[in-house]
Amino acid sequence: MTLSVLPWLGGAVVAVAAGFLAALLPRRRARADGRKVAWSAARAAIHDATVSRDAAATPVPEAERLLARAELLAAAPGGGADAAREAAAHARRADELWRAGA
Amino acid sequence: MRVRRELLRWSLLAVAAAVLVVFLVAQRQSVEVSYGRSPSSASLPAEGSAGELSDASVPSVEEMTARVAAEPVVRLPGAVARWDEGRVRAAAGPGGTRILVAPPGLDEAERRRVKDVENAEIRIVGTEVSGGVLAATPDDLPGWRAQFATADVTDQVLTLLAALRKQPSPPDRDDLRWREPTTAELAPVTAALRATGRWVAPGATLPRLPEKAVSEAFPGGAWFVVLPTQPYGTPLPGYGPALHRLAPDRPVVVMYGGWIEYHGPGASEFAEVAGASFYAQYGSRLSRYSYPQLNVLAAYLARVTDVRYAGLFDRPLPYRPFDPLRVALPALPWLFAGCVAGFVALSIRTVRGAGRRRPGEVGPGGTPARLAGLSALAVELSLLTDARSDPALVRGIGRLRSARYALDDGLPDKHVRRLLADAEAELDGVARDVRMPGYRPDVYLRGRLS
Numbered sequence: 001m002t003l004s005v006l007p008w009l010g011g012a013v014v015a016v017a018a019g020f021l022a023a024l025l026p027r028r029r030a031r032a033d034g035r036k037v038a039w040s041a042a043r044a045a046i047h048d049a050t051v052s053r054d055a056a057a058t059p060v061p062e063a064e065r066l067l068a069r070a071e072l073l074a075a076a077p078g079g080g081a082d083a084a085r086e087a088a089a090h091a092r093r094a095d096e097l098w099r100a101g102a
Numbered sequence: 103m104r105v106r107r108e109l110l111r112w113s114l115l116a117v118a119a120a121v122l123v124v125f126l127v128a129q130r131q132s133v134e135v136s137y138g139r140s141p142s143s144a145s146l147p148a149e150g151s152a153g154e155l156s157d158a159s160v161p162s163v164e165e166m167t168a169r170v171a172a173e174p175v176v177r178l179p180g181a182v183a184r185w186d187e188g189r190v191r192a193a194a195g196p197g198g199t200r201i202l203v204a205p206p207g208l209d210e211a212e213r214r215r216v217k218d219v220e221n222a223e224i225r226i227v228g229t230e231v232s233g234g235v236l237a238a239t240p241d242d243l244p245g246w247r248a249q250f251a252t253a254d255v256t257d258q259v260l261t262l263l264a265a266l267r268k269q270p271s272p273p274d275r276d277d278l279r280w281r282e283p284t285t286a287e288l289a290p291v292t293a294a295l296r297a298t299g300r301w302v303a304p305g306a307t308l309p310r311l312p313e314k315a316v317s318e319a320f321p322g323g324a325w326f327v328v329l330p331t332q333p334y335g336t337p338l339p340g341y342g343p344a345l346h347r348l349a350p351d352r353p354v355v356v357m358y359g360g361w362i363e364y365h366g367p368g369a370s371e372f373a374e375v376a377g378a379s380f381y382a383q384y385g386s387r388l389s390r391y392s393y394p395q396l397n398v399l400a401a402y403l404a405r406v407t408d409v410r411y412a413g414l415f416d417r418p419l420p421y422r423p424f425d426p427l428r429v430a431l432p433a434l435p436w437l438f439a440g441c442v443a444g445f446v447a448l449s450i451r452t453v454r455g456a457g458r459r460r461p462g463e464v465g466p467g468g469t470p471a472r473l474a475g476l477s478a479l480a481v482e483l484s485l486l487t488d489a490r491s492d493p494a495l496v497r498g499i500g501r502l503r504s505a506r507y508a509l510d511d512g513l514p515d516k517h518v519r520r521l522l523a524d525a526e527a528e529l530d531g532v533a534r535d536v537r538m539p540g541y542r543p544d545v546y547l548r549g550r551l552s
Binding site for chain 1: 115118122125435438439442445446449450452453492493496497500501504507508511513514517520521524
């Protein structure tokens with residue numbers, strides 16, 4: 001009785017585990033990708049902002065503050081996609097302010 | 103292709119789940135084991151429910167004790183047991199013995215009263231013989247035949263006496279004699295059998311046949327001859343052999359009181375097995391109680407059915423419907439294992455397929471080629487820029503660097519293209535600023551990549 005039930009139990013566990021992993025792994029990979037993409041975009045935006053700041057004729061304190069926040073967010077290790085999007089938004093806003101001031 | 107693989111994957115899982123459910127449902131097994139699923143259900147149920155208790159009763163213990171003290175053999179009203187008085191007297195020896203004979207069908211309290219009569223050396227209830235802590239029962243077909251056909255308990259009494267006196271048991275002796283039924287006796291019997299299939303002698307207690315048990319035991323029908331218990335000491339009319347000679351192909355069941363005989367086709371094969379197993383199981387209850395012959399016959403026919411379905415003999419069984427579950431059960435674990443293995447394999451393929459990044463298109467229109475082209479354009483433009491257009495150039499170069507990192511990291515092509523598009527826009531602005539239409543990215547790339 002016990003012996004005949006074991007393969008069924010094992011098979012069911014294996015099937016459930018396979019289904020779970022098949023759903024979990026692509027999702028985790030997509031999240032990691034999303035995070036990397038967001039940080040890549042954020043860093044590009046911060047770089048744009050620093051270039052605009054260096055080119056700006058007049059200092060803009062508001063833009064300085066925004067860029068500082070964005071750089072702070074980017075400097076913290078292990079930030080998520082949300083932090084990256086927030087940093088990108090700050091950097092973009094600072095970039096716009098400097099370009100408008102220039 | 104991909105959709106079909108997903109479909110296959112999930113249908114494999116569904117099949118595995120269905121197989122598992124079927125397996126679990128099939129675990130609901132019964133403990134009954136029968137070669138051909140015998141339909142018989144008749145048995146002799148608990149005391150008092152099958153008409154085995156008679157109206158007979160016994161006097162008080164004191165009265166019975168007094169009567170046993172007064173005479174050596176006391177027969178209470180309704181007593182049926184008989185024995186060979188000469189042999190019993192010889193075995194009892196000079197001291198004699200005291201025997202109390204009670205009627206069959208007593209309930210438990212009445213039997214206890216009989217048991218409490220201490221001065222009776224041998225107590226007989228119905229044809230159940232006991233004495234002291236001992237009881238004697240027959241153990242072969244001639245013994246049961248004598249006990250139930252003629253209420254003869256000689257062998258049991260002799261055996262019990264020998265045991266009580268610590269002597270070796272005497273060998274059993276079959277005193278039953280047979281005689282050929284006369285033509286005058288046989289004529290009404292055969293007439294009734296040909297008309298209705300049964301003949302019930304006067305004094306027999308069979309109001310009707312147990313139809314269901316009859317059709318299960320003898321699907322082709324049978325003849326039933328039912329007689330009451332025969333008087334002790336006279337030869338029994340042998341209806342069975344006579345009727346068998348008359349109709350060799352017809353099963354004939356002859357009942358003498360509680361004793362049932364089978365004559366007919368296949369008698370040598372199963373009559374002994376059916377009779378011996380029936381009387382070995384129910385003999386003690388049949389001897390103690392007075393069952394109606396209807397119930398005894400029904401129980402015997404159920405036993406005949408069981409013997410037929412036991413597959414001991416080459417008798418045709420009724421049609422047994424095809425059961426797909428019984429056929430498929432051994433294959434189910436393999437089917438389940440196969441489905442699980444397929445599901446696991448396809449899951450692995452799905453995960454790896456999703457993980458394998460499609461490389462950006464190679465060739466003139468591909469992302470790497472665009473990156474290379476735009477980088478070359480940035481280098482060329484860097485010779486022409488002034489303070490006004492420098493920031494745009496630096497921003498474009500920054501984007502190109504980001505795009506390169508993204509490409510190296512294996513980030514999605516879409517993201518790389520977006521970064522390249524940003525860089526292209528910046529460089530386009532620079533080219534317009536320096537008034538070099540040939541350095542507009544789309545023009546430059548067209549010339550370079552074509």
